[in-house]
Amino acid sequence: MPVPDQRDSEVTRSSLTGWLDGHLPGARITALETPQTSGFSNETLIFDVEWTGGDGALRREPFVARVAPMNYQVFPEPRFEEQYRLMRILDERTSIPVPPIRWYEPSPDVLGAAFFVMGRIEGRVPTDMPPYHSDGWVTEVPPDERAAMWWSTLEILADLHRLDPRELGLGFLDQPEWGAPGLDQRLNYYEHYLHWAYKGPQETALKALDWLKANRPDEPDAPGVLWGDSRIGNVIFQEGVPAAVLDWETATLGAPEEDLAWFMFIDRHHCEGIGAPRLDGFPSYAETVDRYTGLLGRPMRNMAYYEILSGFKFAVVMARIGQAMIDFGWIDETSDFPYDNNCTRLLARILEETT
Numbered sequence: 001m002p003v004p005d006q007r008d009s010e011v012t013r014s015s016l017t018g019w020l021d022g023h024l025p026g027a028r029i030t031a032l033e034t035p036q037t038s039g040f041s042n043e044t045l046i047f048d049v050e051w052t053g054g055d056g057a058l059r060r061e062p063f064v065a066r067v068a069p070m071n072y073q074v075f076p077e078p079r080f081e082e083q084y085r086l087m088r089i090l091d092e093r094t095s096i097p098v099p100p101i102r103w104y105e106p107s108p109d110v111l112g113a114a115f116f117v118m119g120r121i122e123g124r125v126p127t128d129m130p131p132y133h134s135d136g137w138v139t140e141v142p143p144d145e146r147a148a149m150w151w152s153t154l155e156i157l158a159d160l161h162r163l164d165p166r167e168l169g170l171g172f173l174d175q176p177e178w179g180a181p182g183l184d185q186r187l188n189y190y191e192h193y194l195h196w197a198y199k200g201p202q203e204t205a206l207k208a209l210d211w212l213k214a215n216r217p218d219e220p221d222a223p224g225v226l227w228g229d230s231r232i233g234n235v236i237f238q239e240g241v242p243a244a245v246l247d248w249e250t251a252t253l254g255a256p257e258e259d260l261a262w263f264m265f266i267d268r269h270h271c272e273g274i275g276a277p278r279l280d281g282f283p284s285y286a287e288t289v290d291r292y293t294g295l296l297g298r299p300m301r302n303m304a305y306y307e308i309l310s311g312f313k314f315a316v317v318m319a320r321i322g323q324a325m326i327d328f329g330w331i332d333e334t335s336d337f338p339y340d341n342n343c344t345r346l347l348a349r350i351l352e353e354t355t
Contacts, residue, residue, distance in 0.1 A: 009034040012045065012111065016065070019110045020049065023103055027051040030060075042080075042249065043067040045111075046120065062120035064099065068113040072327070074320050075249070076196045081106065082172055083249045084116040089168055090248075096160055099244045121244040123236035131270035132233065133279050141240070143281025148240035150282050151291070153232050156242055157263065158295035161224050161256040170225055173253050181223040181253040183216055186309065190316050197320035204344040205319065208312040208351060217302040223253040230259040231266040260292055261306030265314065273346040304354055311347035318343045 013032050020027040033046040045065040053059050068080040081104070088101040100119035108114065126132035126149075132139070138146065165173065178185040178192075187209070194205055227234075228250030236244040264285045271278040283291070289300050322338025325331045 007034045007043075007112075015110050016045070016047065019105065024049065024051040042069065045115075063102070063117050064120045065111070065115050065117050067111050067115040070113045072324055074317065074324070076193055079249060080114055083251065085172060086170065086248050086251050087116075087118070089170065093168060094159075094163060096156060096163075097242055097244050098248075099246075121236050123238040123243045125236055125246075126233045128233050128270070131274055131276065133267075133271040134274060134276040139279060143279075145240040146279055146281030147283060149232055149235075149237055149242075150288070152240070152242050153235050153245075154263070154288065154292060155295065156235075156245060157227065157230055157256075157259060158292065160227060161259065161296060163225050165223070165225050165253060168225075170253075173225065173251055175252065182219045182255055182258075183309075185252070186254065186258070186313075187212060187216070190313055194316045194319060197316055198323040198338045200338055202315075202319060202339050204339065204348045204351070205312060205315040208308055208315065208347055211351060211355060212305070212309055212312060215305060217305055219255045221255065224256060226252050226254045226256075226259045228252055228259070228262075230263045233266070233270075255301075255306075256292075256296060257300055257303060257306045258309065260289070260300060261303060262310045262313070264288060265307055265310035269314065269343060269346055273342045308347070308350060308354060311343065311350055314343045315347055 031048040084104045090096040091101045102117045104116040127136040178188040234247040235242045319338045
């Protein structure tokens with residue numbers, strides 16, 4: 001959901017051009033898109049650059065800058081630099097398709113907050129607003145292309161889960177202040193997050209949290225790399241094939257089941273959760289779990305638990321978004337949206353079915 005943004009395009013162009021000169025001497029920004037609104041988590045600037053190479057040839061390249069949150073935070077502790085570090089490692093040392101990562105700037109002096117620059121990848125991204133099951137280009141492609149989008153993203157997820165975080169030096173994804181990697185960290189962090197996000201009632205989220213604590217399973221394997229926001233809405237597609245995987249701000253360490261459950265819960269929210277039929281071509285959730293079992297070479301454990309965990313985490317995010325809507329004056333402070341929305345209603349149904 002967008003929030004108001006007052007960025008001046010000419011000031012931004014001037015500041016960014018001066019900064020780019022330290023990386024691409026003589027660089028000129030030939031096109032710049034500064035959004036009138038920006039997302040809660042990161043602002044995105046889209047720009048094209050020309051410069052003369054050392055051989056005298058004119059070079060052109062499209063870029064994207066991701067700027068750390070300045071106006072409003074959806075997460076209590078944005079891990080912006082960690083996102084950049086992870087994407088850089090994935091880009092340079094793995095087959096995970098992320099945009100080419102170029103530079104990181106920690107100082108707020110240039111754009112008002114830290115930012116990093118990456119190459120721009122052409123393609124299409126399934127929409128959240130409106131959810132892709134209800135409208136947008138995904139409704140217009142043939143069912144076999146939807147199936148290809150689903151399965152190919154799932155294969156990338158499996159490639160990610162097979163990575164060794166120790167070998168890649170990804171220990172910075174650990175959050176020991178919240179406990180041991182995996183469920184210990186997740187439950188402690190999101191309980192803290194819930195109380196930070198919104199001060200009003202949270203009956204469904206708290207009921208889910210109580211259930212999650214009471215029914216917590218063991219996670220017998222060593223924690224692996226988790227995308228955190230694993231969904232087709234964070235993938236740039238070219239004719240049904242993933243060209244780049246985006247949005248790593250909630251990446252962490254844990255069990256693959258957590259990512260897989262989130263992947264399916266968000267899709268379920270975007271159809272059943274909003275009262276829309278699920279589009280033909282997308283594989284069933286049972287087929288998805290079966291395929292993933294084959295990809296990882298072991299059974300997927302306790303998926304009902306991780307589905308409720310996914311709903312709980314999303315309910316916490318929606319509580320924060322609801323608080324933001326109140327703070328920006330978009331809804332009245334007495335609105336029940338922060339605790340009664342499509343996500344919490346879906347979560348309540350799942351809890352009722354499970355318990």
